[in-house]
Amino acid sequence: MLSLRVFNKKFIHIVRDEKFIDSAYRDFEEAAPNQNVFLIIGLIKKLKFIKSAKVFFIRPRVLWLFAPLSHFFAKAVIFHSIGSVFEENLLLKINSKTNIAWISWGYDLFPRLKNIEEYLFPITKGFYNSYSYSNETINDQLNGNFKRSFKVKPSNIDLISRINFISPVLKSEFNLLSNSFIIENQKYLRWNYLSLEEDVISKNSEINISGKSLLLGHSGSIWLNHLDGLKELDQLDLEFDQIILPCSYGDERYISLLKESLKEKSETIQLIDHFLPYEEYVKVLEKCKYFLINTERQIGLGNILFFLYYGGFVVIRKNNPVVEWMSELEIPFTELDSSDFVLVKGGDLETKSTLLSFWGKETKRSLTIDYLAKIGS
Known part of the structure; x- marks a missing residue:
């Protein structure tokens, strides 16, 4: 009581x-x-x-x-x-x-x-x-x-x-x-x-990002501009074999519109609209070489930390506040030619050490x- x-x-x-x-x-x-x-x-x-x-x-x-x-x-x-x-x-x-x-x-x-x-x-x-x-x-x-x-x-x-x-x-x-x-x-x-050890690393000591897919966003939030992101991919020099859209939570009306727009692209785009236990979601992340965030606001930081720690690539807009944060921590990234995005490669020891120092237990x-x-x- x-x-x-x-x-x-x-x-x-x-x-x-x-x-x-x-x-x-x-x-x-x-x-x-x-x-x-x-x-x-x-x-x-x-x-x-x-x-x-x-x-x-x-x-x-x-x-x-x-x-x-x-x-x-x-x-x-x-x-x-x-x-x-x-x-x-x-x-x-x-x-x-x-x-x-x-x-x-x-x-x-x-x-x-x-x-x-x-x-x-x-x-x-x-x-x-x-x-x-x-x-x-x-x-x-x-x-x-x-x-x-x-x-x-x-x-x-x-x-x-x-x-x-x-x-x-x-x-x-x-x-x-x-x-x-x-x-x-x-x-x-x-x-x-969140802390890295308790909420990201501890459950996933054997993580191996070895797939060739691209993760587009992390939820069914309209902030993520999914369809505009698909259009941007035509201009980015990234090699992947499948696009995965996690939409197990978010705005139901927006998710319905996404489904309708993507129903003819089901062979190359997998939209996940059902709840996944954390362990199963991690298996999805392991399949993804890239994580693309097509928004100018901070969102999906848990996924960003996951890819930076375990060695995936994060593709994010230059004017997203996360880029300024990475600059302050001296996490290296490169600008993608003729685009509004930067590419961040995770997984090196220095980046891991930096993340543990900033976001550790x-x-x-x-x-x-x-x-x-x-x-x-």
């Missing part, structure tokens, strides 16, 4: 049923045992992605009523992405004495910089305009007058001004945000999900302890 006891302050995490929450729970509980409460806003339902984290469901009305009293029970409130108008309004309702931390997932950051259509390329933009695209939000779980109360979207300036600490996946994303809004650099606090443990100390002060 959930109990928000006065004077027994804890770190309050606002989360959703997503695959990274188990690792977040593990890391925060290791850093501060029994000091974290993970909340999912909405009615109780069967969890799809969270397997091990201890989470509580809380009705939005209850959380809304308690928000002004947060200084009595919360050391800090941590938003694991801000993906709905309700969460934005809730954020501004939290008592000013309570620190607020935002761990961005990318999808909740880039639309604050410019309209999503500006990240889409011609073919995908046509898909976008063919239907009303929107991520499922917490507002879908609300009803009646309570839902209608949150149609007003707070300004990004008000939100960012209220947030005390911002943790995008990469520092280069914070730089983009800082260029668009006046943000003190002190607000940046490095933290994000010990680094992650130290970052998490520091993170909680700063937001809880």
Whole structure:
């Protein structure tokens, strides 16, 4: 049973049923045992992605009523992405004495910089305009007058001004945000999900990327511009025997449009639309020599780390924030002639060492302890 006891302050995490929450729970509980409460806003339902984290469901009305009293029970409130108008309004309702931390997932950051259509390329933009695209939000779980109360979207300036600490996946994303809004650099606090040893390497010590396929994207997200990516491949000097599109999760309407568009190319393109256990997904990755990411926003970083560590090739747009991150870490890459892409070859000892230093278990443990100390002060 959930109990928000006065004077027994804890770190309050606002989360959703997503695959990274188990690792977040593990890391925060290791850093501060029994000091974290993970909340999912909405009615109780069967969890799809969270397997091990201890989470509580809380009705939005209850959380809304308690928000002004947060200084009595919360050391800090941590938003694991801000993906709905309700969460934005809730954020501004939290008592000013309570620190607020935002761990961005990318999808909740880039639309604050410019309209999503500006990240889409011609073919995908046509898909976008063919239907009303929107991520499922917490507002879908609300009803009646309570839902209608949150149609007003707070300004990004008000939100960012209220947030005390911002943790995008990469520092280069914070730089983009800082260029668009006046943000003190002190607000940046490095933290994000996963560690290489626990979430990538430990389960896959015998990985051998020996196939000749190309992995196009990692999900059925419209941000990945799949069909435009296929067109770009005609201009890139890459040798592969098959294209694999993992679409086991993402926007169902967009995935349906992809299926319809690709049904006559089933001999050369394999679209995976069913859930794969992690071990089976790794076998798919082993078949792929290349991983192509056709987007200007950070996405699919887990797959990028996998290919960089195990020796595949990552093909990514020059102006993707991941390229700036690789430059800062001195991970070498080459520009592909007459294109907007760079090619990164992974697997060498220096790259592995760099990744372990930046994204390793010990680094992650130290970052998490520091993170909680700063937001809880």
